Amino acid sequence: MKRQTIFDLYEMKRRGEKISWLTSYDFPTAQFAQAAGLEMILVGDSLGMCVYGYSGTLPVTMDQCINHTEAVRRGAPGCFIVGDMPLGSYQSSDAQAVDNAIRFLKEADVDAVKLEGGIRITSRIKAITDAGVNVIGHIGLTPQSSGQLGGHKAQGRTAETAKLVVGDAIAVQDAGAKMLLVEGVPPEVTKYIWKTLDIPVMSIGAGPHCDGQLLIVSDLIGQFQAFTPKFVKKYCNMAEIVTKAMQEYVAEVKAGQFPDEHKYCYHMVQGEEEKFIALMKE
Numbered sequence: 001m002k003r004q005t006i007f008d009l010y011e012m013k014r015r016g017e018k019i020s021w022l023t024s025y026d027f028p029t030a031q032f033a034q035a036a037g038l039e040m041i042l043v044g045d046s047l048g049m050c051v052y053g054y055s056g057t058l059p060v061t062m063d064q065c066i067n068h069t070e071a072v073r074r075g076a077p078g079c080f081i082v083g084d085m086p087l088g089s090y091q092s093s094d095a096q097a098v099d100n101a102i103r104f105l106k107e108a109d110v111d112a113v114k115l116e117g118g119i120r121i122t123s124r125i126k127a128i129t130d131a132g133v134n135v136i137g138h139i140g141l142t143p144q145s146s147g148q149l150g151g152h153k154a155q156g157r158t159a160e161t162a163k164l165v166v167g168d169a170i171a172v173q174d175a176g177a178k179m180l181l182v183e184g185v186p187p188e189v190t191k192y193i194w195k196t197l198d199i200p201v202m203s204i205g206a207g208p209h210c211d212g213q214l215l216i217v218s219d220l221i222g223q224f225q226a227f228t229p230k231f232v233k234k235y236c237n238m239a240e241i242v243t244k245a246m247q248e249y250v251a252e253v254k255a256g257q258f259p260d261e262h263k264y265c266y267h268m269v270q271g272e273e274e275k276f277i278a279l280m281k282e
């Protein structure tokens with residue numbers, strides 16, 4: 001599969017073809033995503049919750065993000081892969097943001113990096129873009145600032161706050177971002193942003209009126225157990241499927257049914273068993 005570029009995604013927007021985007025954190029899931037036809041993969045800092053079992057994304061480090069992104073790139077060489085800049089990797093200065101964005105490019109071969117925030121991070125977006133790295137903005141419900149937002153709450157539900165979200169969207173585009181992700185915002189507001197901006201607008205929990213959708217893979221396959229946001233559709237229940245398989249394994253081991261000696265064993269070469277018995281008697 002030819003590697004997707006930002007120009008392919010722009011072309012999809014021009015044609016009115018929706019872009020499909022999913023998170024992945026490991027090699028096999030990335031292989032499944034590419035085989036399923038996903039154009040984009042986000043190696044989100046949600047890996048903190050989905051892979052490491054933290055209660056949020058705040059403890060996630062650059063090294064963790066780089067390691068997982070490298071594995072995902074190996075699994076999905078043809079997808080447009082986005083590295084997610086974790087808390088502490090871009091807040092201090094434009095220089096810190098550029099250094100960490102370049103790390104993603106050099107060490108994990110990403111096609112873009114994603115940063116949370118609107119008006120207040122425009123200098124970071126500009127600095128990274130000027131350094132030659134594609135930036136995807138992320139506004140609305142931004143989990144890294146959940147302390148300031150009063151938790152993981154939908155944003156822009158009143159006219160006044162919706163205007164602030166739109167201001168963030170315009171600022172992110174003006175700063176040079178190549179794409180915008182809107183999270184946890186009413187569809188009416190996302191639609192307004194989509195009609196206003198030129199760059200592709202993607203949604204996670206922000207309705208259908210945009211250029212494409214993002215979901216967290218662990219939600220989509222029913223693997224993440226802690227909670228299920230309102231906007232998530234579970235396409236299968238991995239927790240149930242895997243637990244059932246493990247229960248069957250436990251039962252078969254305890255009953256001595258696994259492994260069936262005739263099916264799941266490497267047997268001695270013909271005639272060697274007799275020699276072996278004789279040898280052991282010497």
Ligand code: KIV
Nearest residue numbers: 023044045046084204
């Ligand atoms: O880390 C992540 O997966 C994200 C999504 C929630 C947008 O940033």
